[in-house]
Amino acid sequence: MAFPGTTTAVEWLVAAAPDPDACRWEWEGDPLGVALLPAGRLWDLLVTPGELGRAALGVLRRLPAPPGPVLAARTTGRLGFFVPAGTASRWIGTGVRGAGRGSWIAVPYPGRTTGGPHWLHLPDGRGTLTDPALLELALHEAAGRTLARERTRGRA
Secondary structure, rough: OOOHHHHHHHHHHHOOOOOHHHHHHHHOOOOEEEEEEEEEOOOOEEOOOOHHHHHHHHHOOOOOOOOEEEOOOOOOOOEEEEEEEEHHHHOOOOOOOOOOOOOOOEEOOOOOOOOOOOEEEEOOOOOOOOOOHHHHHHHHHHHHHHHHHHHHHHHO
């Protein structure tokens, strides 16, 4: 099943691979499989706890500029936000793990939106990445909303 922009998303993602043809071949052989791609060249990944990450993604989707690609891990529920290369080495945030240069990411075919690692927000093929400053603000807003809900439930 192809989604709009899938071809350009594939081209953008395989550009990060040491062997783009092998990566493309791997996905063509098994569109439900994953390819290991190195972080730190075209992008880094900031990995958040699931509930907090989903709430932050909701905040980012309400902004005029779209967020960059976002992966979800089925087993852990964690989310991975694609951010500019170099961000992971400078990120300071409790509970958020950075994957930059020297890290390898299991990346599913861009059309995969369910199952193991899957896309919550597909790459657009143009290289759009999430602005780390906006992600930080979205995480703060999401954490504040979560805390406010918990306080409200505690009073009920």
